[in-house]
Amino acid sequence: GQNIDQPTEMTATEGAIVQINCTYQTSGFNGLFWYQQHAGEAPTFLSYNVLDGLEEKGRFSSFLSRSKGYSYLLLKELQMKDSASYLCAVKRGANNLFFGTGTRLTVIP
Amino acid sequence: GAVVSQHPSRVICKSGTSVKIECRSLDFQATTMFWYRQFPKKSLMLMATSNEGSKATYEQGVEKDKFLINHASLTLSTLTVTSAHPEDSSFYICSASGTSGRLEQYFGPGTRLTVT
Numbered sequence: 388g389q390n391i392d393q394p395t396e397m398t399a400t401e402g403a404i405v406q407i408n409c410t411y412q413t414s415g416f417n418g419l420f421w422y423q424q425h426a427g428e429a430p431t432f433l434s435y436n437v438l439d440g441l442e443e444k445g446r447f448s449s450f451l452s453r454s455k456g457y458s459y460l461l462l463k464e465l466q467m468k469d470s471a472s473y474l475c476a477v478k479r480g481a482n483n484l485f486f487g488t489g490t491r492l493t494v495i496p
Numbered sequence: 497g498a499v500v501s502q503h504p505s506r507v508i509c510k511s512g513t514s515v516k517i518e519c520r521s522l523d524f525q526a527t528t529m530f531w532y533r534q535f536p537k538k539s540l541m542l543m544a545t546s547n548e549g550s551k552a553t554y555e556q557g558v559e560k561d562k563f564l565i566n567h568a569s570l571t572l573s574t575l576t577v578t579s580a581h582p583e584d585s586s587f588y589i590c591s592a593s594g595t596s597g598r599l600e601q602y603f604g605p606g607t608r609l610t611v612t
Contacts, residue, residue: 420600429500429589429603430540474539482528482545482593484601489539 391487393475398493399465407460407490409475418478421449421460424489425471433460433473462492470494499523500592502604509580510612516576517607519590526592529573530601531565534587546573580611 390412399405411419418437422430436442436451436458448461460473475487499522509515519529528547532540544560546552546567554560562584564576573592577584587608591601 422603427587427606427608429605431603432600435600482530482601483542484530484591485542486532486539491537 391475391477391485393473393487393490395488396491396493398495399462401465401467401494401496403465404461404463405465405492407462407473407475407492409458409460409487411456411458411475411477411487413456413477413479413485415479416453416477417480419449419451419458420476420478420484421447421458422474422476422486423471424474430474465494467494467496498594498602500526500590500602500604502588502590502607504607505605506608506610508610508612511581512579514576514578515580515609516574517588517590517609519573519575519592519604521571521592521594521602524592524594524602525570526573526594527570528593529567530591530593531563531573531575532589532591534589534606536587540589543575577609580609582611585609585611 392410421433424430434449441450446463451458472489472491474489476484501520503518531543534540543558544552544554546565552565567573589606591603593601
């Protein structure tokens with residue numbers, strides 16, 4: 388099986404930086420994904436890490452440490468539209484994704 | 497590119513009836529499709545994985561006779577909830593991964609099922 392943990396809720400201020408952590412325990416690890424999901428909508432892909440280190444894509448960055456079973460998603464220059472749930476998902480084997488409980492981020496003015 | 501559609505977006509059915517949800521990849525060939533279930537304010541739970549032309553692989557605790565999955569072509573997978581009960585009410589989301597070599601799964605917009 389797999390165990391994937393994220394904080395349930397976070398609040399941050401517009402323009403600030405927020406870091407959402409994800410820890411995992413799994414066998415057959417084959418990469419870690421971050422998805423954004425607005426209420427009632429499908430998740431949209433944000434980032435993918437399979438090797439240790441930081442992947443940067445615009446205002447979003449994702450970090451992975453495989454030895455520690457740890458990842459984080461970093462959001463910079465927060466905007467109100469960034470209020471959403473952020474899902475950490477571990478890939479096992481060729482295809483299967485297993486999601487954490489998600490972190491509901493609220494951006495306040 | 498990489499658009500996945502689901503139909504219907506919302507469905508209400510009576511207890512005991514069956515309902516079919518379609519998942520289509522519109523602009524790529526989906527060798528593998530996934531079905532997830534999501535409860536309110538919870539994350540996605542993988543129900544099953546299906547490869548085109550073969551039987552679906554169900555996750556532990558998911559009844560394969562209740563949730564029938566068919567992946568008859570590279571662009572279409574269907575999930576049929578048989579003999580639906582109110583506890584089957586949920587948000588069902590499909591995703592697809594294709595042959596392009598890209599790693600991520602592309603998600604459909606989801607289907608809200610309400611069983612009365």
